[in-house]
Amino acid sequence: MKIKESTSYPHPVLAPWSEDVINASFTTKIMFQLDENANQVAIHCDTTLDHPDILALIEDGFATFGCFIKCVETGVRRLQKLGFPVGNHEFASGALIGRVQLRPMIWSLKPIVNYNPSGAHAEFFDGMDIEAGQILALDDEQVIEVTRPPLPPLESIFEIQSSDAILEGEFELDTEAERITILMPESTYKLVQNLRQAEEATRSVLMNALYVPIIMEVLDRLRDGQDAFEQYRWLHPFRTRCDLAGIDLTKLDLLNDAQKVLLQPFASLDQLINYGDDE
Numbered sequence: 398m399k400i401k402e403s404t405s406y407p408h409p410v411l412a413p414w415s416e417d418v419i420n421a422s423f424t425t426k427i428m429f430q431l432d433e434n435a436n437q438v439a440i441h442c443d444t445t446l447d448h449p450d451i452l453a454l455i456e457d458g459f460a461t462f463g464c465f466i467k468c469v470e471t472g473v474r475r476l477q478k479l480g481f482p483v484g485n486h487e488f489a490s491g492a493l494i495g496r497v498q499l500r501p502m503i504w505s506l507k508p509i510v511n512y513n514p515s516g517a518h519a520e521f522f523d524g525m526d527i528e529a530g531q532i533l534a535l536d537d538e539q540v541i542e543v544t545r546p547p548l549p550p551l552e553s554i555f556e557i558q559s560s561d562a563i564l565e566g567e568f569e570l571d572t573e574a575e576r577i578t579i580l581m582p583e584s585t586y587k588l589v590q591n592l593r594q595a596e597e598a599t600r601s602v603l604m605n606a607l608y609v610p611i612i613m614e615v616l617d618r619l620r621d622g623q624d625a626f627e628q629y630r631w632l633h634p635f636r637t638r639c640d641l642a643g644i645d646l647t648k649l650d651l652l653n654d655a656q657k658v659l660l661q662p663f664a665s666l667d668q669l670i671n672y673g674d675d676e
Contacts, residue, residue, distance in 0.1 A: 400500055400535065409517040409526050411448060411503075413533040421448035423534040425501035427464070429541050431579030438543055439487040440464075442479050442501065450514040451503060451533055455481055459507050470495040471643050478505075491641050493543050501536040505529050514596045548660075550642060551608070555579060559586035559598065568607070570614055575630045577615060578609070604662040609634055612655035619646050 409417040413424075426443045444462060445646040446452055462481040467474050471494055473603065477486055487665035488504045506529055513524030514533075562585070563569055568581040581589065592603040615635065619626070623646065626632045639646060642657035 399478070400502075400532075400538075404430045406532065408512055408525055408531065409514055409521045410532055411451065413537060415535075417518050417521070418514055420519075420572075421451075421514075421516055422446075423448070423501075423503065423536055424468065424537045425464075425539075427499055427539050427541070429543070431543060433544075433546055437487060438492050438493045438497075439539075441487060442484045444482045444484070444501065446482070446503070446534070448514060448516070448534075452503070454509065454533070455503065455587070459509055460503055460505050461579070462503050465500040465502060465659065466493075467498040468493050470555070476502075485547070491643060494545050494641070495543060497541050497543055498538055499541065500538045501654075502532055503534040505531045506531060547640065549637050553634045555608075555611070557586065557589060559583045570611060572615065572618055572626060572631075573629070577611075577631050577635075601662065604659060608659055609655050609662065612658050614650055615649045616644075616646070616649050616654055616658075620649050622626060 401411075406417070409420055411418040411423050422445070424445045428441045428443075430439045430441070431437070432439070439594055442462075442464065443529075446455075451460065455462065461478055463476055463478040463486065465474075465476050471492055473492055479486055481662070491521050505527055508529055509527050510533075510663050512527050513521065513523040532558075554577055556574075557579045558580065560569075560580040563582045563585075565582050565584065567583065568579055571578040571580060587602060589607065616639075622634065639654075642654070643656045644657055
């Protein structure tokens with residue numbers, strides 16, 4: 398659903414920027430509350446509408462109030478019905494993160510015969526029949542910023558160890574330990590430690606070369622069943638990162654989901670260009 402203030406409708410729509418309906422107003426005050434422990438957002442709407450015809454439609458069940466909600470970061474795009482004139486809604490954990498756009502509106506629930514609200518512009522003087530789902534009133538879009546909760550650090554999930562049993566140029570994964578253990582030969586282990594202590598631009602190479610395939614492997618193992626890993630401490634923080642990234646462990650897209658867990662690490666490779674320019 399795309400709503401612009403420049404959009405023209407075939408029927409009168411009450412809105413603060415429009416002259417379709419005069420001598421009436423529709424305003425909504427939106428507040429939100431964040432439960433940081435549950436990473437859960439609840440919104441509260443307090444609405445004022447002083448148009449008797451539209452009020453009557455809501456009271457008689459022909460129209461309802463709600464908000465069109467858009468959150469780019471989590472992909473949420475939906476029309477959410479709310480109580481009127483006061484309404485509340487609690488969203489699922491992690492459903493809203495970052496910038497959230499909310500557009501209050503009133504729309505028809507049933508067909509309305511000869512819709513002709515008082516104060517309508519002269520061009521609508523004959524009235525018209527409208528179908529269910531048509532917008533009757535709009536308020537200005539409002540934006541809230543939902544703070545992203547802190548992610549469990551990778552250090553609480555992974556541990557890197559050297560092993561004489563691993564061939565040069567290879568690494569292996571042990572998920573049957575308190576932390577996921579990345580095993581590699583001594584020479585590779587020293588290289589990785591040096592990269593971890595280097596510039597941010599250099600560390601981004603390590604994140605992409607090492608952690609992306611490892612995360613993909615861990616996700617693949619979890620897809621086969623999480624119960625086998627419940628006894629290990631790494632499972633809870635890893636699952637938390639997945640939940641905050643909106644990843645469903647039963648419906649995985651390994652490559653894309655690994656990037657989400659690591660907060661899109663390929664974007665950080667741009668630093669290498671700037672890093673080289675500074676030298």
